[in-house]
Amino acid sequence: MTQQYWIGGFLIDPSRNQISQNNQSQTLAPKALSVLTYLAERQGQVISQDELLDNIWQGAVVSPNTLQRSIAQLRKALGDDGKGQAFIKTHAKKGYSLECDVRWQAEFSQTKTHQAQPSEQAPSDPSSSLQLNANSWFTKWRLIVGAGLILIGGFGAYQYVSDSKSTWFQIKQLRALTATENREAGGHYSPDGEFIVFNRYIDGACLNHIWAKNISTQQEYQLTQTPSVYGSHSFSKDGKQLVFVESSACEVPVEQKICYQLKQLDFNQALLAPLTPQTLLECKRSAIKSAKWLNSGAIVLMQQKAQRWDLIRYLPEQNRSETLYQAPRGSVVSFDYAPKANQIAMITDHGDEQRYIEIINASGEVLSSQPLRLPATMAKYQTIWPSFAPVAEQLVFSSGRQLFTLGYDGTIESLNLALDEPIGTPVFHPDGDRMLVIKGQYNGDIVTLATSNAPNHSTLDDYTILDPTIKDEANGLFQPGGDLVAFISSRSGQSQVWLNDGQVSRQLSQFPLDTYVSEIRWAADGQSLIANAEQELYIIDLSGISQKLNLDFAVETLFDWNSEQQLAWAMVRRQGAVQLAELNLAQSTTRFINHTRPVVWTQRLSDNRIVYSDPRGDFWLAMGLEDKQLTALNGQGSRRRFVIAGEQLFGINDNHQLWRYSFTDNSVAIIGKVPVMVEYITDVRSGVVMMSMTMKSRKEVVEVILQNR
Numbered sequence: 288m289t290q291q292y293w294i295g296g297f298l299i300d301p302s303r304n305q306i307s308q309n310n311q312s313q314t315l316a317p318k319a320l321s322v323l324t325y326l327a328e329r330q331g332q333v334i335s336q337d338e339l340l341d342n343i344w345q346g347a348v349v350s351p352n353t354l355q356r357s358i359a360q361l362r363k364a365l366g367d368d369g370k371g372q373a374f375i376k377t378h379a380k381k382g383y384s385l386e387c388d389v390r391w392q393a394e395f396s397q398t399k400t401h402q403a404q405p406s407e408q409a410p411s412d413p414s415s416s417l418q419l420n421a422n423s424w425f426t427k428w429r430l431i432v433g434a435g436l437i438l439i440g441g442f443g444a445y446q447y448v449s450d451s452k453s454t455w456f457q458i459k460q461l462r463a464l465t466a467t468e469n470r471e472a473g474g475h476y477s478p479d480g481e482f483i484v485f486n487r488y489i490d491g492a493c494l495n496h497i498w499a500k501n502i503s504t505q506q507e508y509q510l511t512q513t514p515s516v517y518g519s520h521s522f523s524k525d526g527k528q529l530v531f532v533e534s535s536a537c538e539v540p541v542e543q544k545i546c547y548q549l550k551q552l553d554f555n556q557a558l559l560a561p562l563t564p565q566t567l568l569e570c571k572r573s574a575i576k577s578a579k580w581l582n583s584g585a586i587v588l589m590q591q592k593a594q595r596w597d598l599i600r601y602l603p604e605q606n607r608s609e610t611l612y613q614a615p616r617g618s619v620v621s622f623d624y625a626p627k628a629n630q631i632a633m634i635t636d637h638g639d640e641q642r643y644i645e646i647i648n649a650s651g652e653v654l655s656s657q658p659l660r661l662p663a664t665m666a667k668y669q670t671i672w673p674s675f676a677p678v679a680e681q682l683v684f685s686s687g688r689q690l691f692t693l694g695y696d697g698t699i700e701s702l703n704l705a706l707d708e709p710i711g712t713p714v715f716h717p718d719g720d721r722m723l724v725i726k727g728q729y730n731g732d733i734v735t736l737a738t739s740n741a742p743n744h745s746t747l748d749d750y751t752i753l754d755p756t757i758k759d760e761a762n763g764l765f766q767p768g769g770d771l772v773a774f775i776s777s778r779s780g781q782s783q784v785w786l787n788d789g790q791v792s793r794q795l796s797q798f799p800l801d802t803y804v805s806e807i808r809w810a811a812d813g814q815s816l817i818a819n820a821e822q823e824l825y826i827i828d829l830s831g832i833s834q835k836l837n838l839d840f841a842v843e844t845l846f847d848w849n850s851e852q853q854l855a856w857a858m859v860r861r862q863g864a865v866q867l868a869e870l871n872l873a874q875s876t877t878r879f880i881n882h883t884r885p886v887v888w889t890q891r892l893s894d895n896r897i898v899y900s901d902p903r904g905d906f907w908l909a910m911g912l913e914d915k916q917l918t919a920l921n922g923q924g925s926r927r928r929f930v931i932a933g934e935q936l937f938g939i940n941d942n943h944q945l946w947r948y949s950f951t952d953n954s955v956a957i958i959g960k961v962p963v964m965v966e967y968i969t970d971v972r973s974g975v976v977m978m979s980m981t982m983k984s985r986k987e988v989v990e991v992i993l994q995n996r
Contacts, residue, residue: 293390306364313364314455316680319357326385335382455678456702457994470984473519474723476716478526485988510557521579529554530578541571543902579624594864611651617863625675634671638862644697657697666821668841677719685711686801727986733763733774736976738958747959754792761979765972767813775804795831810850819845846889883914890931900924919953928967937971
């Protein structure tokens with residue numbers, strides 16, 4: 288580890304990425320401190336840009352601008368405006384040199400003869416070394432006290448543990464900004480920091496309105512006139528306009544049932560009265576999401592093409608779009624935009640089963656590209672939505688119950704906060720001294736409904752809740768040949784596989800913190816399950832012993848499992864694209880299934896033939912060369928799941944009607960109308976339908992105020 292050293296009156300601590308003077312510390316980006324240390328070790332020598340780039344950014348693809356930004360950060364921290372160049376001198380077309388004397392900390396413990404100049408404020412005798420040690424102990428004492436601080440309410444109890452890259456993140460205060468019974472999401476600050484804007488959902492539905500709140504007066508404003516499915520929003524540079532993506536049913540479906548519109552809203556006018564957003568762009572054959580306004584007035588967003596996501600730039604004045612960035616043989620996973628730096632940070636997949644953190648400018652030029660270096664405790668395919676932090680070359684993201692920093696060099700480190708409730712989407716205030724997070728959770732239950740004797744078109748509201756809690760429960764499945772029900776629940780504080788025997792429930796799996804279990808399936812003999820946890824597959828027996836399957840790709844969605852033949856059907860991410868595949872778990876081979884339409888959900892018949900639904904809501908039987916459409920089901924499809932039981936197929940349409948299709952005579956029967964809060968059907972046995980239902984979804988916008996920012 289590089290030792291501490293002095294440059295003038297500044298103490299440099301590379302282990303903490305800090306520059307200190309007069310007991311005042313600044314935290315800099317690790318690469319910037321590495322540049323300073325490299326120059327310090329060669330004090331007085333002219334070091335070329337190429338040598339610095341090769342040694343500090345080893346193996347990374349970066350531009351000279353990256354080095355120039357680091358030099359500028361160092362000069363600012365050292366109080367050098369770059370004109371006098373008292374510390375770091377620029378040599379035209381040659382490189383940089385550190386001109387000030389360097390004194391390494393070890394020298395002070397080995398000699399008593401050095402006499403520092405008054406302006407240096409460095410130790411000149413043994414008592415000064417004792418003072419340094421005292422300051423060090425005082426700093427540790429402060430951190431220990433901070434680690435023991437308990438917050439009541441808001442996040443609940445938390446611990447802060449200092450590390451080399453997160454010392455800037457210390458919480459001073461937390462406060463709820465939208466403490467209502469509603470579900471809220473997508474919190475953002477206005478450019479002047481006076482307002483927050485967020486989505487507030489209508490209870491029991493996926494529809495929402497966009498709201499604003501004045502932080503000072505606490506007054507709230509409904510901005511949209513009609514509820515819809517509005518995505519996250521972004522302000523224009525002057526704060527006068529909002530842009531976001533709205534998704535709604537297509538009037539005339541072309542290739543998909545849901546159409547996506549890029550919308551614009553006059554913020555100042557909407558504060559006076561709710562408005563109908565203006566449509567800028569409509570997509571009927573592809574999906575778009577995550578619109579953000581650039582300083583130039585262009586809008587950058589993600590667009591799905593051929594099962595991959597690209598970053599596109601839309602020019603409102605010219606009403607045209609163009610590709611800004613396309614991952615080589617892969618896909619863009621997520622991104623954020625920093626108006627002050629005019630840069631975009633992306634998480635990308637290059638098709639090599641490795642994810643990257645890439646920084647580009649507003650023109651699409653790649654400034655740096657680094658593979659993610661995941662901590663040992665983080666799942667390989669953990670979802671990462673980063674937000675720019677107020678510290679140079681740092682981003683922050685939430686994994687659910689933890690916050691992490693992400694450096695431009697790909698390093699991920701935990702902020703070590705133990706949270707009592709899930710949080711998400713951290714977004715910083717323009718001043719960098721606070722941030723918004725969304726805190727809260729879903730309350731979903733597993734319900735069963737007897738349909739055997741129900742008259743057609745009746746309202747089926749006489750349901751039974753399997754084992755009610757205030758946590759999220761989903762994906763209930765009857766045990767083959769047994770009386771157990773397997774399901775996914777967060778009742779223990781995180782997502783796990785559970786079993787219910789009709790009286791009590793017990794936890795089966797022991798996945799680590801922040802693991803998200805998305806799907807489970809029973810083995811044919813009912814003695815084990817297969818689970819999709821963080822896009823990796825595990826087989827779990829009834830004693831709780833689990834075995835991880837070694838796959839070379841991420842499993843986006845697990846559809847079905849034939850345990851006897853050791854075959855599984857899933858959507859997998861291969862070379863950046865999501866494809867339907869048959870996985871031979873015994874031989875570790877994969878067969879990609881040809882299908883004529885994009886797949887939303889699929890199930891298999893007893894002979895392993897595949898039935899799938901597409902984005903239009905149509906149903907198809909995969910036949911190899913040309914798939915067969917099940918035309919009797921036209922109009923019955925939705926984006927909900929469906930279940931095959933024997934020679935029958937069960938599903939729920941957009942009118943919330945439960946229906947049954949017979950493969951024997953190609954007929955459809957409407958069983959009845961289910962509650963609007965039913966999300967999807969999960970299993971059917973002996974006339975009893977099992978479904979996942981949202982009971983309550985409470986999420987709120989919380990402001991986190993940081994210490995000494």
